[in-house]
Amino acid sequence: MNAVVREWIEKAEEDYAVALREHRVRKLPSHGAVCFHAQQCIEKYLKAVLTQRGIAFAKIHDLAMLLTPCLGAFPLWQALIGDMKRLSNHAVRFRYPGESADKSDAATAVRIMKACRREIRDGLGLSRTSEPDSPV
Secondary structure, rough: HHHHHHHHHHHHHHHHHHHHHHHHHOOOOHHHHHHHHHHHHHHHHHHHHHHHHOOOOOOOOOOOHHHHHOOOOOHHHHHHHHHHHHHHHHHHHOOOOOOOOHHHHHHHHHHHHHHHHHHHHHHHHOOOOOOOOOOO
C-alpha cells in the first residue's frame, strides 16, 4: 500500500472516529456533524480505493459518482449505490440553513457508514475492526 492510499485511509478513520464520538454525545449533540463526517469517511475510503487502483478522480463529493469507477474491480458494490446516494444527501442537505439533521438521520448515517466501511476495508485488504483508533 503506497503512502497516499495510507493517508486517505488515515483521514477516513479520523472522520469515522469523529462521527462515532459525536453520535454518542447526549448533551447538545450535533446530528449534522455526524452525517457530514459519516459521508466524509466513505468519500475518503473510496478515494483510497481509486488511488490504489490508479484511477484518476475529480474533486467531487458525490459518493455514487466515486463508487462507479470502483465497480469494475468490485461489482458487488453496486448494491451499495442506494446507501451511497442517501449518505451523500445527508451530508449536503444539513450543511445549509433550512434543514437540520435529527437523531434518526444521524443513526442512519452511522449505519450506512459502518456497512460501507466494512465492505471497502475488505476491498482494500484491511481488517474489519470497528475500533476508531485501531492501526490502519
